[in-house]
Amino acid sequence: MKKHNFSAGPCILPQEVLLKASEAIMDFNGSGLSLIEISHRSKDFVEVMENARSLAIELLGLEGKGYSAIFLQGGASMQFLMTAYNLLEKKAGYLNTGTWSEKAIKEAKMFGEIVEVGSSKDENFNYIPKGYSIPEGLDYLHLTSNNTIFGTQIKKFPNTNVPLVCDMSSDIFSRQLDFSQFDLIYAGAQKNMGPAGATLVVIKDDVLGKVSRQIPSMLNYQVHISKDSMFNTPPVFAVYTSMLTLEWLKNAGGITAIDEINEKKAQLIYSEIDLNPVFKGYANKEDRSNMNATFNLTDDKLKDTFDALCKEAGINGINGHRSVGGYRASMYNALSLESVGVLVDVMSEMERKG
Numbered sequence: 001m002k003k004h005n006f007s008a009g010p011c012i013l014p015q016e017v018l019l020k021a022s023e024a025i026m027d028f029n030g031s032g033l034s035l036i037e038i039s040h041r042s043k044d045f046v047e048v049m050e051n052a053r054s055l056a057i058e059l060l061g062l063e064g065k066g067y068s069a070i071f072l073q074g075g076a077s078m079q080f081l082m083t084a085y086n087l088l089e090k091k092a093g094y095l096n097t098g099t100w101s102e103k104a105i106k107e108a109k110m111f112g113e114i115v116e117v118g119s120s121k122d123e124n125f126n127y128i129p130k131g132y133s134i135p136e137g138l139d140y141l142h143l144t145s146n147n148t149i150f151g152t153q154i155k156k157f158p159n160t161n162v163p164l165v166c167d168m169s170s171d172i173f174s175r176q177l178d179f180s181q182f183d184l185i186y187a188g189a190q191k192n193m194g195p196a197g198a199t200l201v202v203i204k205d206d207v208l209g210k211v212s213r214q215i216p217s218m219l220n221y222q223v224h225i226s227k228d229s230m231f232n233t234p235p236v237f238a239v240y241t242s243m244l245t246l247e248w249l250k251n252a253g254g255i256t257a258i259d260e261i262n263e264k265k266a267q268l269i270y271s272e273i274d275l276n277p278v279f280k281g282y283a284n285k286e287d288r289s290n291m292n293a294t295f296n297l298t299d300d301k302l303k304d305t306f307d308a309l310c311k312e313a314g315i316n317g318i319n320g321h322r323s324v325g326g327y328r329a330s331m332y333n334a335l336s337l338e339s340v341g342v343l344v345d346v347m348s349e350m351e352r353k354g
């Protein structure tokens, strides 16, 4: 039976990417050797890295705009501290929109003064704070574009002269934005790009070199950029698979095309959540994420029935995060509109039964 994978992360990747990646594990580029048993300095792998880096810049529309893309290890969680290590001299602003923002704040506090410019903690992060003011003299403002756990997404980014740093782990390459408004973007691969183990960092070159502290080589963006993201052995399989996904996305029409499909998927599920009395949405309507739809049953007694119907339909991975409860349907780039349709059918069957 076909599985419909709504997992929040690690999560669904395109079938053709999985197929090509598994072929390369056995025989990379017809070399008779596996991708994971050859030198990362070999011509074939260097090409993979260059291709992955330039595809990222190209898809984001940042060619010729002074940005570098690198693939690092340590997940997005490592970026919580690396961003502060490299950019925070005195004071930075953070918008607190959930668990991931809070973790980023905790790390950054080790490097300087942190101003929480806004927070939605009072409502367990079911909305995006708006109308907050951005104080003078910040080294940067840190945002989380999509809150994977709570199902909220920033739709409009602040218009400010302060450099913007954005954790885009769960919605990078999913929607059309002017990416040049950001000075640094980071994203763990495992939500829209590839397997866990690689983290994409896109940095505007002129934002670096402004802090006075010494930075250890492995944590220094400049070092990784100057070595073309090959300062040490990169996570070769994760980078290769990410490259395949980026190629897949480019062939599918890039971000503009996927954005349209993601919008359709989101409309389909949210209109069901809004119209079906068996369910209620978690996130504030205007802030709802196109990637992660969070919702609850209006009557918890229906849980066993709903879970059984989902299982029967091949629906996988829709349990909500423990800090929210209920359900979460993650609809990353590789998830088809058809899969969302299958979930929506099960939801309407619940209404008929209820």
Ligand SMILES: *Cc1c(COP(=O)(O)O)cnc(C)c1O
Binding pocket: 009, 074, 075, 076, 077, 078, 100, 144, 146, 147, 148, 167, 168, 169, 170, 188, 189, 191
């Ligand atoms: C998953 C996630 C993280 C954590 O990523 P790791 O790679 O596990 O460190 C951080 N931020 C956001 C928005 C996420 O969705």
